[in-house]
Amino acid sequence: MKEKYNNILILTGAGISAESGLATFRSENGLWNNHRVEDVATIEAYHKNPDYVHDFYNNMKPELWNARPNNAHLAITKLQQEYPAEVHIITQNIDTLHEKAKSKNVHHIHGQINQAVCLHCGKVIETWGDVSSETVCESCGVMGMMKPNIVFFGEDLLCMNKVEELLRKADLFLSVGTSGVVFPAASFVQTAKYYGADTVEFNLEATSNNFYFDRHIMGKAGETLPKFVEDLLNQVHYKSSL
Ligand code: NAD
Numbered sequence: 001m002k003e004k005y006n007n008i009l010i011l012t013g014a015g016i017s018a019e020s021g022l023a024t025f026r027s028e029n030g031l032w033n034n035h036r037v038e039d040v041a042t043i044e045a046y047h048k049n050p051d052y053v054h055d056f057y058n059n060m061k062p063e064l065w066n067a068r069p070n071n072a073h074l075a076i077t078k079l080q081q082e083y084p085a086e087v088h089i090i091t092q093n094i095d096t097l098h099e100k101a102k103s104k105n106v107h108h109i110h111g112q113i114n115q116a117v118c119l120h121c122g123k124v125i126e127t128w129g130d131v132s133s134e135t136v137c138e139s140c141g142v143m144g145m146m147k148p149n150i151v152f153f154g155e156d157l158l159c160m161n162k163v164e165e166l167l168r169k170a171d172l173f174l175s176v177g178t179s180g181v182v183f184p185a186a187s188f189v190q191t192a193k194y195y196g197a198d199t200v201e202f203n204l205e206a207t208s209n210n211f212y213f214d215r216h217i218m219g220k221a222g223e224t225l226p227k228f229v230e231d232l233l234n235q236v237h238y239k240s241s242l
Helices: 014-020 043-048 050-066 071-082 160-169 185-194 221-241
Strands: 007-012 086-091 106-108 111-118 124-126 146-150 172-176 198-203 215-218
Touching (some): 007 160, 014 071, 014 221, 043 050, 050 111, 050 146, 071 086, 071 221, 086 160, 106 160, 160 185, 172 185, 172 221, 198 221, 215 221
Parallel strands (some): 007 086, 007 172, 086 106, 198 215
Antiparallel strands (some): 111 124, 111 146
């Protein structure tokens, strides 16, 4: 580990929001909030039965609206505010807890629960209200083409040009609460390592692609990440006081 970093990149997954009470993606029986992933998170499922998919995300909105950021989200904000480096977040989470924690530079590669995109004209709207196959696009006026702005299996990730740039630039890459099985996010650590970043994983357990991490910090992110951030801040403050 270096004494000082200039470009810190943090990849977050469902595990960072677990201590805010939000369920992670796949439970042991392959269900997400009691639904088969194939029925609610694939583009085929959306085309086959859009209202079933809309209902799933509409029903999720109140819980995500009410969720509060936990100490792990807040530790990232503190790092952004107090560490003299550029700090970016790439999140796979569709919740908006990084924004609620007042973090900046948040890149949502899997979309956001509070957005819908028009498949006819590409307009993205922000809404915590319900979206359905009867919703009319406020930009092009076409009905029935609004899709939750969630990246489903079978679709391209969002903001990938920015992600590539950040992965090349990072000198410290942190992965927090992600299982490392959902690609391509699972391969980001490999790219960051290739371009020379120190890499640290925060998880409850060892993950399947742990080969590329220099350090594994096991435990709840709400406990381990604040401590790690304090150590980074102490190190840089100590150095600047010499
Ligand atoms: P995942 O559910 O596959 O894995 C979560 C990981 O977090 C696991 O490895 C688990 O061991 C770890 N974890 C659980 N609690 C933790 C804690 N307190 N501290 C540290 N680690 C903890 O999640 P993923 O890798 O992010 O992939 C799932 C996909 O599901 C993402 O693409 C995301 O879009 C979506 N998703 C999002 C949310 C959300 O927005 N909060 C919730 C569920 C699923």
